[in-house]
Amino acid sequence: MATSKERDKEHGTGHLAMNTPPIVSQQEWEAAHQQLLVKEKALTRSRDALAAERRRMPWLAVDKKYEFDGPKGKVGLLDLFEGRRQLIVYRAFFEPGVFGWPEHACRGCSLGADQVAHLAHLNARDTTLAYASRAQQADIARLKARMGWEMPWYTITDSFDTDFGVDEYHGHNVFFRDGERVFRTYFINWRGDEAMGTTWSYLDITPLGRQETWEDSPKGYPQTPPYKWWNWHDNYNAEASPDPKWVQVSDAGEAAFRKHDAEATGD
Amino acid sequence: MQTLETEHAVVSEAEWTRARVELLKKEKEMTRLRDELSRQRRELPWRKVEKEYVFDTPEGQKTLADLFAGRSQLIVKHFMFGPGWKEGCVGVFGPLIAPSRILRKDLLDLVVEPVKAALEKERAWFLLLESS
Numbered sequence: 140m141a142t143s144k145e146r147d148k149e150h151g152t153g154h155l156a157m158n159t160p161p162i163v164s165q166q167e168w169e170a171a172h173q174q175l176l177v178k179e180k181a182l183t184r185s186r187d188a189l190a191a192e193r194r195r196m197p198w199l200a201v202d203k204k205y206e207f208d209g210p211k212g213k214v215g216l217l218d219l220f221e222g223r224r225q226l227i228v229y230r231a232f233f234e235p236g237v238f239g240w241p242e243h244a245c246r247g248c249s250l251g252a253d254q255v256a257h258l259a260h261l262n263a264r265d266t267t268l269a270y271a272s273r274a275q276q277a278d279i280a281r282l283k284a285r286m287g288w289e290m291p292w293y294t295i296t297d298s299f300d301t302d303f304g305v306d307e308y309h310g311h312n313v314f315f316r317d318g319e320r321v322f323r324t325y326f327i328n329w330r331g332d333e334a335m336g337t338t339w340s341y342l343d344i345t346p347l348g349r350q351e352t353w354e355d356s357p358k359g360y361p362q363t364p365p366y367k368w369w370n371w372h373d374n375y376n377a378e379a380s381p382d383p384k385w386v387q388v389s390d391a392g393e394a395a396f397r398k399h400d401a402e403a404t405g406d
Numbered sequence: 407m408q409t410l411e412t413e414h415a416v417v418s419e420a421e422w423t424r425a426r427v428e429l430l431k432k433e434k435e436m437t438r439l440r441d442e443l444s445r446q447r448r449e450l451p452w453r454k455v456e457k458e459y460v461f462d463t464p465e466g467q468k469t470l471a472d473l474f475a476g477r478s479q480l481i482v483k484h485f486m487f488g489p490g491w492k493e494g495c496v497g498v499f500g501p502l503i504a505p506s507r508i509l510r511k512d513l514l515d516l517v518v519e520p521v522k523a524a525l526e527k528e529r530a531w532f533l534l535l536e537s538s
Binding site: 171346357 | 415416421432436437450451
């Protein structure tokens, strides 16, 4: 690793050839930070309100049968849920004709794949994330191994991409499963896609949301207290119900967080 | 498989698309708001860090300047993990300490005793408190 000085030497003086904001005292910095924090919090609240509206979107019944190729052979849209109630399908461009083929998938889609959070947390909220492309399974398996990606990734074999608005451009389609019935609940694309990757961003586009008690959701939606369901990604199976010690710790943490929040000093 | 207690509105494709396009206006508004907030963050004043901080790293001791690894921008996330912790914190304490901010003593008082004891052994924690 190059030290700052070595690197600065490579790039000349290391000083910025641009106008930078004023350098101020600690107090002035804190004051400016507090001022912007009000806006940060307003944005967070607007984001929560938007997610609440998404949860009230009408659903569209998916009656057509779709067939994908998976690592273990042919599967239907229902199988992509892996038994869970919510499914997010991201259409990634990896096929002949796409820049980078056959070594790589589309650069933007690859950047997105690199920022996908550990799926254990999403799965713990009854939600499955899957990627889908036109490339064959052998190519997908090779790509996943090369890039270190572990999400389920299927091959589109029919009109799935055209029917769900992802034949020409990437996008996230959200589905809900009630027994054997499947509904399309939401669709995010273009710059909406760039925000995806965290557990929270994914849950915020799903019909059930984060399923936490503070959320504004329609009556009867499953909700549990925040923090309690969180776990280490390698411990969800081993410990299904929250550890009593963790409940104690998270209660104290939440109390601190609420106090902090009430004093308008956190975001 | 548990069914939702609420009956959700199931509509035609035309109706679904209309509702989606309507909400898309708000989605776009949110994206613009986010961009505007980022612009305002870029205009925030800076504070010069004059105190020397030393970190232990796999390659030995390093200063805050070294952590930039030659780049011009650095984000430091305080990950709650120290002596007495078997594993990293699941996540609850992370949000209390946003990058570039300082944890306050009154927050520590709200942390349960066993955790507090473990935290008090953590040098970095004290460093943060000291700076406040």
